[in-house]
Amino acid sequence: MSLEDEQDPTAYDRTYVLDNRLTLQWYPERVAAMAQAGSMLELGLGHGYSTEYFAKTFQRYRVIEGSREMIDRFKEHFAIEGMDIVQGHFEDFETDERFDAIGMGFVLEHVDDPAAIIRRYARFLSPGGSIYIAVPNAESLHRRLGNAAGLLPDIGALSPADLEFGHKRYFTLESLTAMVENEALEIRKVEGLLLKPITTQQMIDLNLSEAILQAMLKVGVDYPELCNSLLIQASRSAQQ
Structure with missing residues (x-):
């Protein structure tokens, strides 16, 4: 299935615009900093932020997209x-x-079987190539604070907004690395995407400066376990 099969294509346009602008523009920059600028295959068009960036970065660029509407x-x-x-x-x-x-x-x-997706696409890696995985983090700082304050009893719970977006799960750094390693891949690098201490609405209400928002991205790179999202680079071992 496509991740859009159970997702309202306009949902992200209505809410969490600030999160999307920050994270989805930072994600391709971080991937490009790790990757060799040869060929890339990307799963999903999403909002087009990464698509536009990667098309300019890689010599050969393909995107798989299941939804005609999204295309x-x-x-x-x-x-x-x-x-x-x-x-x-x-x-x-x-x-x-x-x-x-x-x-x-x-x-x-979004997908029913994330491990199967990793397993399938690892076959399409060139020698020395890497898979770059970004997912939402259940244990981000703002979710930890919400949990400690009694506002989020289950730190891994999906919100109504998550369900509208077609989310099926959150990940933790531990669960993501375990899943990747169980598919016989070696983790090369782990980074955080957006050190987010408060909710999106609180960030908007505070009218934080662009300098502060960019600092939340830059500082978050070294603290993946606390960030809003996780980014992992993984490759097949030399023996494979």
Whole structure:
């Protein structure tokens, strides 16, 4: 299935705009800083932030997208050359091509079997290539504070907004690394995406300066366990 099969395509446009602007523009920058600028395969168009960035960064860039509606919306807002969009479900995609980078940015929280997705796409890595996985973190600082204050009794619980977005789960740093390693991949790097101490609405109400918002991104890189989202680079071992 596509992650859009159970997701309202306009939901992210209505809420959490600040989170999206920060995280989804920072994520491709961090991936590009780790990756070799050869070929990339990305799962999902999402909002188009990473798509636009990666199309300019990689020499060869393909995107798999299951939703015709998402493809049409993307083409309405972006005119990007040098990329190839393939319509199809993640679970069914096949190719003889091998890629230096495979992007799974905010995909695994949507799918039925995230481990199976990792297993399938690891086959498409070129020698020395890496998978880049970004997911929401159940144990982010603002969720930890909410839990300690009694406002979020279950730190891993999905909110009504999560369900509207098509989320099926949160991850922790421990659960994500265990899942990746169980698929015979070696973790090369772990980073945090957005050190978020308070809720999105509180951030908006405080009218934080752009300098502070950017600092929350930069400082968060070294504190993944506290960040709003986790970013992992993983590769096949040299023996495979």
